[in-house]
Amino acid sequence: MPHPAPRPFSIAARGPLAGRITVPGDKSISHRALMLGALAVGTSRITGLLEGEDVLATAAALRGMGATIIREDDGAWVVDGVGVGGLLQPESALEMGNSGTSTRLLMGLVATHPITTTFTGDASLSKRPMGRVIEPLAQMGADITASPGGRLPLMVRGIAPAVRIDYRLPVASAQVKSAVLLAGLNTPGITRVIEPVPTRDHSERMLAGFGADLTVEETGGERIIAIRGEAELQPQQITVPGDPSSAAFWAVAASIVPESDIVIANVGLNPTRAGLFTVLRAMGADIEEIDRRTVGGEPVADLRVRHAALSAIEVPHDLAPSMIDEYPILFVAAALAEGRTVARGAEELRVKESDRIAVMATALRAAGARIEEFEDGLTIEGRGGAPLAGNAHAASHLDHRIAMAMTVAGLAAIAPITIDDIAPVATSYPAFFGTLDQLTGQA
Numbered sequence: 275m276p277h278p279a280p281r282p283f284s285i286a287a288r289g290p291l292a293g294r295i296t297v298p299g300d301k302s303i304s305h306r307a308l309m310l311g312a313l314a315v316g317t318s319r320i321t322g323l324l325e326g327e328d329v330l331a332t333a334a335a336l337r338g339m340g341a342t343i344i345r346e347d348d349g350a351w352v353v354d355g356v357g358v359g360g361l362l363q364p365e366s367a368l369e370m371g372n373s374g375t376s377t378r379l380l381m382g383l384v385a386t387h388p389i390t391t392t393f394t395g396d397a398s399l400s401k402r403p404m405g406r407v408i409e410p411l412a413q414m415g416a417d418i419t420a421s422p423g424g425r426l427p428l429m430v431r432g433i434a435p436a437v438r439i440d441y442r443l444p445v446a447s448a449q450v451k452s453a454v455l456l457a458g459l460n461t462p463g464i465t466r467v468i469e470p471v472p473t474r475d476h477s478e479r480m481l482a483g484f485g486a487d488l489t490v491e492e493t494g495g496e497r498i499i500a501i502r503g504e505a506e507l508q509p510q511q512i513t514v515p516g517d518p519s520s521a522a523f524w525a526v527a528a529s530i531v532p533e534s535d536i537v538i539a540n541v542g543l544n545p546t547r548a549g550l551f552t553v554l555r556a557m558g559a560d561i562e563e564i565d566r567r568t569v570g571g572e573p574v575a576d577l578r579v580r581h582a583a584l585s586a587i588e589v590p591h592d593l594a595p596s597m598i599d600e601y602p603i604l605f606v607a608a609a610l611a612e613g614r615t616v617a618r619g620a621e622e623l624r625v626k627e628s629d630r631i632a633v634m635a636t637a638l639r640a641a642g643a644r645i646e647e648f649e650d651g652l653t654i655e656g657r658g659g660a661p662l663a664g665n666a667h668a669a670s671h672l673d674h675r676i677a678m679a680m681t682v683a684g685l686a687a688i689a690p691i692t693i694d695d696i697a698p699v700a701t702s703y704p705a706f707f708g709t710l711d712q713l714t715g716q717a
């Protein structure tokens with residue numbers, strides 16, 4: 275898929291953030307709602323779906339394999355599924371754009387259907403490792419031919435019936451877990467995933483919600499997830515909560531910009547996703563939960579965030595999976611905090627849309643932060659509330675979270691930070707810059 279022309283953007287301090295905002299629907303839940311809707315027998319209806327490029331790539335791929343997916347005038351998405359086992363051979367390659375989740379979860383789905391599919395992606399996605407899903411799917415019988423290093427473009431020749439497996443995750447990855455569970459949906463018998471470290475559990479929650487026979491057993495800190503295959507999924511009405519990974523940018527922005535006071539409405543607070551809020555609170559952030567409730571089977575609350583003096587923290591390694599996408603914005607908070615933050619045990623950051631350890635170290639150093647880089651993370655000497663110098667260029671490397679994190683860094687900089695390309699923000703948060711203007715009174 276051709277990437278849009280680079281869009282540079284310059285940002286410097288704008289004063290306090292104020293007001294009440296909403297964030298877009300959760301990206302992880304949106305992908306899964308479309309996929310399970312496409313496999314159910316009948317019509318599912320999804321409200322609050324994230325209409326970002328990544329999720330639209332999932333929708334297009336599922337349409338290409340026979341599902342009917344329509345956006346209604348009121349913004350709801352209606353999915354007519356083909357039934358488990360009913361995916362059709364697509365006529366052309368599945369274009370995954372920038373989206374790792376679309377690629378890895380859909381690879382799981384097609385691996386146990388008797389169809390052949392080709393996956394392509396942009397320059398960022400084409401560098402990311404797919405061996406981690408190829409390995410279990412090959413054990414189940416799929417024949418996968420990848421580019422060197424187990425990368426895109428790749429071709430999956432699916433198999434039905436496939437062979438059930440018990441699979442212990444070698445990396446803490448919800449995408450790998452989900453790929454195996456989705457492959458297990460159309461596989462005779464019980465497919466098991468053993469998860470030594472818990473990762474986001476949206477697939478488990480939603481598969482159970484669609485009526486799959488799925489159990490989760492916890493023993494000695496491990497989770498064993500078992501799914502019975504050849505399932506029939508019942509169509510559902512799904513309300514997608516707001517994305518905590520998108521809310522994270524505003525929680526940090528309001529924390530670091532003096533006199534800020536904002537409310538972020540309808541934020542998903544699934545414990546497997548909420549690690550950043552735990553860490554920010556431990557750093558001294560003023561985050562108040564208002565009206566905790568359940569939306570679409572997920573815990574949700576409104577978050578009131580006010581400026582506060584932050585102090586450094588040693589980020590507990592076991593929190594990494596529950597805040598894995600939030601490290602870039604955590605690094606920004608740490609750069610403004612008092613003292614030396616240690617954020618390690620997060621080597622997975624090197625295989626995201628960009629190498630988020632190296633890219634954030636370079637960008638924040640250019641803006642005046644003092645950083646030491648390790649294979650598995652960073653240490654950051656904070657400025658104790660003093661602004662960053664700014665007057666810096668930051669490269670986003672086709673990574674939406676780098677572009678958004680460095681925009682927030684700009685709000686706490688004396689001279690502007692220029693980001694070379696903010697176009698990737700549209701993958702997960704198309705309204706980000708509109709919300710920035712709203713919160714800073716420039717709408």
Ligand SMILES: O=C(O)C1=C[C@@H](OP(=O)(O)O)[C@@H](O)[C@H](O)C1
Pocket residue numbers: 301302303375446447448449450452474598599622
């Ligand atoms: O399952 C998911 O929806 C996701 C899992 C995480 O990736 P990994 O499974 O690679 O950790 C995360 O970084 C990604 O943004 C979304």
Ligand SMILES: C=C(OP(=O)(O)O)C(=O)O
Pocket residue numbers: 328372373374375376599626627675702
């Ligand atoms: C890692 C991310 O997404 P994906 O793996 O779906 O590209 C992300 O959104 O930060």
